[in-house]
Amino acid sequence: MLTGEYKKFYHEIKATIETSRLYTDEIRNLAYGTDAGFYRLIPQIIIRAKDEAEVQKAVILANKYNLPVTFRAAGTSLAGQAITDSILIIAGKHWEDFDVLKNGEAIRMQPGMVGSRVNKVLAPYGKKLGPDPASINSAMIGGIVMNNASGMNCGTHENSYKTILSARLIFADGTILDTGDAASKVDFKKTHGDFIRQIEEIRDKVRANKKLADRIRYKYSIKNTTGLSINPFIDYTDPFQIIVNLMVGSEGTLAFMSELTMKTVVNHKFKASAMIYFSDIVTACQSVVTIKPGPVHGAEMLDRVALRSVENADGIPPFIKDFPDGVTAILVETLANSKSELNANISEIKSLLSAYETVRPIEFTDKPEEYSKYWDIRKGVFPAVGGLRETGTTCIIEDVAFHIDDLPKATLDLQNLIAKYGYKDGVIYGHALEGNFHFIFNQNFDKPEELEQYKSFMHEVDELVIDKYDGSLKAEHGTGRNMAPFVKHEWGEEAYQLMKDVKQLFDPKNLLNPGVIINEDPECYTKNFKTLAPVHELVDKCIECGFCEVNCLTAGFTLSARQRTVVQRELKRLETTGEDPERYKILKKGFDYLGEQTCAGDGLCATSCPVGIDTGKFIKYLRSLNVDTPRAFKISQKVADNFSTVGSTIRGGLKFVNGVHTVMGSTLLGAVAGGFRTLSGNNIPLWTPAMPKGANAPKPKPINKENPLRVVYFPSCIAQTMGPAKGDPYKEPLHMVTQKLLEKAGYEVIFPEGMSNLCCGTPWESKGLVKHADQKSSELEAALVKASENGKYPVLCDTSPCLYRMRRVMDKTLKLYEPVEFIHEFLMDKLNFKKVNEVITIHSTCTTTKMGLTPALKTVAEACAQHVVLPEEVGCCGFAGDRGFNFPEVNKYALRKLYPIIEKEKVIAGYSNSRTCEIGLSTNGRVPYMSIIYLVDRVTTGKNKQVNYKKKKAKKQVAAI
Structure with a gap:
């Protein structure tokens, strides 16, 4: 409960920001307050701001009540810089506008754009961002710049500091300055003339101090994010540009x-990479020193433990498992403007390395599908190593840099230091070309001696990096709370005082992210550690990095995949210790809706998790605990045993509702249905005009036994019960159109016996009813094995999510296909396609995406229509089988970006491969969505192979006579 100044702040801010984006409850303050670092503070108030005016108002009120404020974008930072126990302002999901400038030479953007999204926008211009952190697929540009995150290939020449041009800023007093706008700068000079004068005075003072200026140049000749960026005072003259560049790395x-x-950099068309293996880490580092003057744009080191952590990843050669201890890899990349230049670069690099003995021959590849896997593996090292830690320990990542000539010896010293402290799973890897290494170790803090071990280790790291090699304690991950006590030692008293002066100038009340970078508590780096209580093997590997959130459809709405794990860990901790039973009850109750009920369970979070954690699977496990009651089991069993009757009932009900829809119309029925849903406390499912009418049951036809071209077609239970909606352009049920299309292509269609009682089991699995899910899938499997004559013929299921489960749980001798895949592989050569001159959109369902079939969907659609739109940033629709009827708000949020794209592109219809998903897509996209099968059937004619077969058969019969 809020008290004091926080209560006053909340009372005033809610007049500007609706309470649906102001959070003070236990569960969201815990979940949203967590970032990727190994510290935890729980905010008093969280604001999910949607625009500049809201942030400005919040900052002004915080200043009024002297309350600290912390800003966050994606929360992938690692050093404790994005957490607070006061007010947290999140600027992510609503902050994604951009404008490409000067034909791609620059880009103006809001801080919530994910780095990889920026690069997709720039790709048509042959450009990309300079900074390329390993977290680029999840980190947002605001965090990238504010931490001066650099990455694998940008070094110090293309990082955020070197590529930022201008910024629009909100100061601690609420003043707005746009350094890219002349009028804004004039106004700022009028209101903050003394501020500008002090910037100029500091600039002149620093430049006049040759010893300090030289020290600054030396320290920034390598990567360095320790402390505030004070190099703008010697790099720039214009006070406004100094202000802009002071922002970089200011956290x-x-x-x-x-x-x-930001200005952009060239995205070279010609690239090649090689994973080069050396017998030991010193030789590997020496090789990097040798090739640095050559045409090398990136050289990433992975020591033996790092290699071991990713040895099972897709794209890693199997021989890595057989390497002895000590083997170290250098992942090298070279870029060029032509193929001949690329080949010359490769030859030069090999020549430079000719003096070194490698464990295996050097092999470069210029195939994107091959080298991209190497780089994806490198990006995932930190979470992968964290996933191998002993359950309950904290995964700590440090980040140092040395001058390149010191690299071999310094790296060996670092390796020996890690061994000295007994960190057997300690890993060294990173940007060797820049002398920048990350090292990871797993630490337990349960006992006082373990904390002392960590403190002693960190002090020896400080002595090694600073006293012996004068390197950087933080090269790119930011100072945060983690290195704040060591800033003065690295920089010296004079430079540290300069940083404090800058902080005082910008934030005289010390309200903006206090405790970060400038912190006088020498023990702050040993306080407020996270606890990672073991919960379940499905999620215990999670290190809360947040990489999952870019693919979690409820991130920013209820809880994300990461946040679900955070809450479950806290529940487990409270349960184990018996501490604060009231808080335990509050968290458990809140998790029911925010964590469990609104999780789509689509598993897409696993596709961006480096260790493949499927939080959806974990949520289904939790659901199984909740439904494991005699009554629920009895009902579930009854439905499973009488599925044909249930399907018939649903079919009849849908026909009845469709009849009412015809009589009452969409507006009146929608109002009535909405009223009943409200009165029921949202227990009655949502009705929309996209609700389908009931479908007539499939009717098998006799099989022409002379035709060898056969397919087993299983119409999903959804296709057997749900037909088109009232306003859909196609009127026949999907199973009829599918059968017609298959026959058009020359196939004999075999239906499994008793298909009205068959189901893949997905409806039960999604609710955690595993026993009955397996019962239904086993029944279906037996029917398909029989119908396909033990896998002789391919099996088609018309619904992608159903097929996905079938593939996971059924006999591998069955050749199972979903619609897009079957059309792409078996029908395109048997049909004549005539493109329609229409603008259509396609939706790749979560299962289509996980099966890697999105390119096939696009190919099939482009064979059918002249203009095909695949909306960016529209992932899983969130309908999740029947959950979209009961939790339509999740479906609406997941598809919030869909209609603006449809409207802009003037799309007239959409196509996908899951009927329930299509209901939600039609509702929120405001155009009818139907199966891609309808479109393919509409634009194709057969190539008469069936007729030709019959003619050949007749000739054989005549010859026999």
Whole structure:
């Protein structure tokens, strides 16, 4: 419960920001307050701001009541810089606008754009962002810049500091400055003339101090994010440009950046990479020193433990498992403007390395499908190593840099230091070309001696990096709370005082992210550690990095995949310790809706998790605990045993509702149905005009036994019961159109016996009813084995999610296909396609995506229509079988970006491969969505292979006579 100044702040801010985006409850404060680092603070108030005016108002009120404020974008930072026990302002999901400038030479954007999304926008221009952190697929540009995240290939020449042009800022007093706007700068000079004068005075003072200026140049000749960026005072003259560049790496301690403009860099068309293996880490580092002057744009080191952590990843050669201890890999990349230049670069690199003995021959590849896997593996090392830690330990990542000539010896010293402290799973890897290494170790903090071990280790790291090699304690991950006590030692008293002066100038009350970068508590790095209580083997590997959130459809709405694990860990901790039973009850109750009921369970979170954690599977496990009651089991069993009757009942009900729809119309029925849903406390499913009418049951036809071209067609229970909606352009049920299309292509269609009682089991699995899910899938499997003559003929299921489960649980001798895959592989050569001159859109369901069939869906659609739109940033629709009827708000949120694209592109219809998903897509996209099978049937004619077969058969009969 809020008290004091926080209560006053909340009372005033809710006049500007609706309470649906102001959070003070236990569960969201815990979940949203967590970032990727190994510290935890729980905010008093969280604001999910949607625009600049809201942030400005919040900052002004925080200043009024002297309350600290922390800003966050994606929360993938690692050093404790995006957490607070006060007010947290999240600027992510609503902050994604952009404008490409000067034909791609620059881009203006809001801080919530994910880095990889920016690169997709720039790709048509042959450009990309300079910074390329390993977290680029999840990290947002605001965090990338505010932490001066650099990455694998940008070094210090293309990082955020070197590529930022201007910024729009909100200062601690609420003043807005746009350094890219002349009028804004004039106004700022009028209101903050003394501020500008002090910037100029500091600039002149630093430049006049040759010893300090030289020290700054030396320290920034390598990667360095320790402390505030004070190099703008010697790199720039214009006070406004100094302000802009002071923002880079400031971690939200100086101002809020609501918009920024960055110049882009060339995205070379010709690339090649090689994973080169050396017998030991020193030789590997020496090789990097040798090739640095050559045409090398990236050289990433992975020591033996790092290699071991990813040895089972897709794309890693199997021989890595057989390497002895000590073997170290260098992942090298070279870029060029032509094929001949690329080949010359490869030859030069090999020549430079000719003096070194490698464990295996050097092999470069210029095939994107091959080298991209290497780089994806490299990006996933940190979470992968964290996933191998002993359950309950904390995964800690540190980040240092040395001058390149010191690299071999310094790396060996670092390796020996890790061994000295007994960190057997300690890993060293990273940006060797820049002398920048990350090292990971897993630490337990349960006992005082373990904390002392960590403190002693960190002090020896400090001595090694600073006293012996004068390197950087933080090269790119930011200072945060983690390295704040060591900033003065690295920089010296004079430079540290300069940083404090800058902080005082920008934030005189010390309200912007206090405790980060500038922190006088020498023990702050040993306080507020996270606890990672073991919960279940499905999620215990999670290190809360947040990589999953870009593919979690409820991130920013209820809870994300990461946040679901965070809450479950806290529940387990409270349950184990018996501490605060009231808080335990509150968290458990809140998790029911925010964590369990609104999880789509689609598993897409696993596709961006480096260790493949499927939080959806974990949620289904939790559901199984909740439904494991005699009454629920009895009802479930009855439905499973009488599925044909249930299907018939649903079919009849849908026909009745469709009849009412015809009589009453969409507006009146929608109002009545909505009223009943409200009165029921949202227990009655949502009705929309996209609700389908009931479908007539499939009717098998006699099989022409002379035709060898056969397919087993299983119409999913959805296709057997749900037909088109009232306003859909196609009127026949899907199973009829599918049968017609298959016959058009020359196939004999075999239906499994008793198909009205068959189901893949997905409806039960999604609710956690595993026993009955397996019962139904086993029944279906037996029928399909029989119908396909033990896998002799392919099996088609018309619904992608159903097929996905079938593939996971059924006999591998069955050749199972979903619609897109079957059309792509078996029908396109048997049909004549005539493209229609229409703008259509396609939706790749979660299962289509997981099976890697999105390219096939696009190919099939483009064979049918002149203009095909695959909306960016529209992932899983969130309908999740029948959950979209009961939790339509999840479906609406998941598809919030769909209609603007449909409207802009003037789309007239959409196509997918899951009937229930299509209901939600039609509702929120405002155009009819139907199966891709309808479109393929509409635009194709047969190639008469069936007729030709019959003619050949007749000739054989005549010859026999």
